[in-house]
Amino acid sequence: MSETFDLLVKGGVVVSGGQARVMDIGVRSGVICALEDELASEGAEELLQADGMVVMPGMIDVHTHFNEPGFAHWEGFASGSASLAAGGVTTYIDMPLNGVPPTVNADILMRKGELGERESIVDFLLWGGLVPGNGEHLTSLAAGGVAGFKAFMSAPASTGEDEFRNVEALELFNGMKEIAKTGKILALHAEKQELLGPLYELNYAYGSARAYSESRPPICELDAVGQALLMAELTGCRLHFVHISTAEACDMIMRARERGIDATLETCPHYLVLSEEDLARLGAVAKCAPPLRSSSERERLWDALAAGKIDMISSDHSPCPIEMKRKDNMFDAWGGISGCQFSLELMLDHGHIRRGLPLSRIAEWTAENPAKRFGLFPRKGVIALGGDADLAIIDLKHKRSISAEEIAYKHKHSPYVGMEVQSRVMASVSRGRVVYRQSTGVEREARGKWIKV
Template identity: 40%
Template sequence: MSYDLIIKNGTVVLENEALVTDIAVKNGKIAAIGSGFSDAKEVIDASGLVVAPGMVDAHTHISEPGRSHWEGYATGTRAAAKGGITTMIEMPLNQLPATTDRASLHMKFDAAAGKLTIDAAQFGGLVSYNLDRLHELNEEGVVAYKCFVATCGDRSISNDFRDVNDFEYFKGLQTLAKFDQLVAVHAENALICDELGDEAKKAGKVTAHDYVASRPVFTEVEAIRRVLYLAKVADCRLHVCHVSSPEGLAEVTRARQEGQRVTCESCPHYFVLDTDDFAKIGTLAKCSPPIRDKDNQNRMWERLFKGEIDCLVSDHSPCPPEMKAGNVMQAWGGIAGLQSCVDVMFDEAVQKRGMALPMFAKLMATNAADIFGLKHKGRISVGKDADFVFIQPNTSHVLKADDLEYRHKVSPYVGRTINARIAKTILRGHTIYDIKQGFGDTCIGEFLLKHKQ
């Protein structure tokens, strides 16, 4: 058979093993894995490289339309490609209007036209003001819904995202359970976090350590318990976002062991930064839930290796630099990180701590694809989309601001020494990024809709 592409001699990460083998690609799909392939339009020698499934980043904020001066599709998806991400699942907030109905979703599609370097699936929003329109987003093909039980949104802007109270959350769960939809939730106790934050500000406590103290672990644990129980009553599938504490993970694990349909994610920044790092870096490392102390981080690594976290995500949430000005309590909370997920975690998890390559691939790609129903993504397997990241191991470099493709070249990872590099990213058989040649000529990314999978 004649193929479009053959990838030879790489260490290929399959579902249960990693071995040196070849991959043949035809019409954007993986056609065969093995040896003896010779006839192809293009042959890539991946000797010395790890060939893994392209990352499926299940938590990405792109702020277009409405706030494209924060981050746009062109810059955000180029950064993703440079970081080894081939599919993102885009959150329904930070853009204006928030993605809460059919019309706002189509505004997003229009804004992205011709700008996608990678593929993109969509979250719809579950907010206080769209309980009667949730069906519209389901009909249009969102793969899940996102909600906050922590305070969010600019109250002065009518079409910004909004958190839900317990009743609104429960009613939304009941509706979405009928659609067999998944609800992803930001779980922190809104009232306690807000009041502790106000107390700290009034007392002049405005450091990184003060900010972390204003969002203590128990506020995450309490909220996770609450959202789990209400989801159990409503019989709705649940996904807990960016869990930052071992105690929070324990709640998810307990519910899962009891038979509840629940998954969870965490983020690289909780594994490679601690509160002391946050204090040194400053507001660029502010996020919520916050970066916690070293002991918390060490125990998060333990639970990651035990399999209690389903997937790792960037929670890429950038903003203009001026919104990071001032003290930690004043600054916008969000980390610009999607370009650094794969190389940083490959270095920290695989090279420094001995994580097996199949486990790494599951955390970065396979599990997210399964959780969110992306049937053609997340695996190097015959019939799946030919989405790959080539990782060059043991290649030390210091990340510089000029290396970043974000609209604003700022990130808490700038200045970090990373001992791995992304050498190439391939989407559906086409090279979209190469470390030597740069980006592909065209934006071939597509929107992935649930009913068209």
């Protein structure tokens, strides 16, 4: 008698654990219960035929800005998670800023988590914030299950609402001492405000893409990374550097790890597939902080990735209404890139198809390493017996030009629109439930779970 499955995924090239081979995946009660060369279809309640496609672990995006609570007109759990599902992302960690209020104490954390469970289509974790004056709340945030804490070493963009402010050196050092006691991770936006302020004043009047890039040169990132690593060495605080944009910063962090400092880093698709020339060509839709770098720096970042100096890929999806990108002066435009729906496809196209990087490495950067770093492994991050059935089924022969019409997040702009890619997510599975099919779109019923770690 054949086994019965709630879901059976047949015939795909399954990528996980350093391997890629044709296998069938049987799922029962949201968990992978069978991985075999061939499983009988009889008795399966739902069948996903994946012949000729690859089956990746669902991506874990550790850096999204869905602006909940109170700011969902920019992006909310419902629209943001729908976009992730359409892009093969089955778990995400949402940042604490831009919500009204920001997530800087346990009461707001609970409010945000409960809202996410009502509205999110896929599973999620939440970052807490380290801001001036909230040191007394770090312990309760940690006890509340945050994935870690986020802090800025430079002034974050203002939403005109409750402000999430950057911490200066002494506040950062004291915060790191407190966070070290909790065992949690501190995620840092590493740009040095003491350098950015004067450079902003010097370049603002010019208002161009080039002036914006020159106002945030690599030294701002490198100086901040160096200071944070020294503080981590003194405090024992675990660090995670977000959206690193230079290969030299990757080298600095790797050398620190060799000295025993517990630090990881991410970069983002936009630093790997775009450059400062694209900022000049596309305008503020490609504006971010740190800014896009030169095409030669972009290639050095790919080299760092291939050499194992970058731990993971995240989107840093930072949405806004399109009107906030349409400014005469580049400095006045919102500084964030929208595009979380396309992270996995871009990495497969530019990393695997164009550069020949193994599918198993892509899976490490997008799923396995994030799961290991943030306490989700082996439940998530790999396709393995007993793990959550979080899957992305992708056609690597599907060529298209990314269009605004396919975007599922709220404000349908992105620097990736118009980009040619050879990769298409055909289906996404979250804990055994098909949450997206390319033929029918996103399953909008919210069943995402708030995962506390």
